Amino acid sequence: MSLALAPDQTRAETRARWASTLTLESPAPSEWGPIVWQWMHQHPDLNFDDGSATTQDVWLAGLAAEAAEGERTWGARSDGRPIGFLGMRPLSPRVWMSRGLCFCRSVHGTGLPHLATARALAEVFALGAEKVCAPYYAHNVRVGAFLRGLGAVEEGCLRGQVTQHGRPVDLKLVAIFAPGKG
Numbered sequence: 448m449s450l451a452l453a454p455d456q457t458r459a460e461t462r463a464r465w466a467s468t469l470t471l472e473s474p475a476p477s478e479w480g481p482i483v484w485q486w487m488h489q490h491p492d493l494n495f496d497d498g499s500a501t502t503q504d505v506w507l508a509g510l511a512a513e514a515a516e517g518e519r520t521w522g523a524r525s526d527g528r529p530i531g532f533l534g535m536r537p538l539s540p541r542v543w544m545s546r547g548l549c550f551c552r553s554v555h556g557t558g559l560p561h562l563a564t565a566r567a568l569a570e571v572f573a574l575g576a577e578k579v580c581a582p583y584y585a586h587n588v589r590v591g592a593f594l595r596g597l598g599a600v601e602e603g604c605l606r607g608q609v610t611q612h613g614r615p616v617d618l619k620l621v622a623i624f625a626p627g628k629g
């Protein structure tokens with residue numbers, strides 16, 4: 448089944464059609480590690496920098512350590528099929544930090560990533576969070592637009608915060624506020 452946009456469908460129609468197929472579970476199933484690792488390598492420069500884990504085992508060990516410190520993960524499915532992964536952790540009861548999100552390439556542009564992320568954010572806001580910060584590589588203009596579409600506002604720019612292939616890369620920082628906050 449292809450999730451590609453049909454040319455005669457508006458974005459709203461496509462999003463409505465796929466919305467009914469979406470389910471979200473938290474934590475993401477532990478057996479999803481290999482598939483999430485594979486999705487992240489569909490666009491390595493959008494997901495990894497020179498300080499990132501270089502093997503799946505090291506990345507999984509990091510996830511387990513972060514879960515022990517309170518990080519929450521979500522796994523998204525469409526019609527039961529794994530399509531995406533999100534992580535967020537509390538910095539305080541009021542403020543959470545996005546730790547990354549990645550969806551398989553076949554669902555990009557369908558609206559499923561938007562809907563799944565909106566649902567995960569709603570869960571965090573229901574837990575009492577008022578603000579979720581999200582850093583991203585400044586060159587990843589797609590995720591910047593994606594986050595703005597979820598209501599993100601600019602917080603600032605961390606210049607040369609990380610390196611990729613030995614070159615400094617800026618991080619942009621945005622924040623999404625709970626309804627009525629911010």
Ligand SMILES: CC(C)(COP(=O)(O)OP(=O)(O)OC[C@H]1O[C@@H](n2cnc3c(N)ncnc32)[C@H](O)[C@@H]1OP(=O)(O)O)[C@@H](O)C(=O)NCCC(=O)NCCS
Pocket residue numbers: 490493494547548549550551554555556557558559560561582583584587588589590592593596
């Ligand atoms: C980032 C991600 C979740 C976005 O989901 P998506 O379904 O692909 O996003 P959309 O297609 O809704 O696009 C979001 C916005 O970016 C725009 N966009 C799409 N491709 C673009 C591109 N190549 N350049 C600039 N903008 C682009 C879209 O037009 C849309 O903007 P709009 O809402 O103002 O029209 C998804 O692409 C993904 O998983 N990417 C790989 C991993 C990644 O980058 N993770 C982020 C790490 S912080």
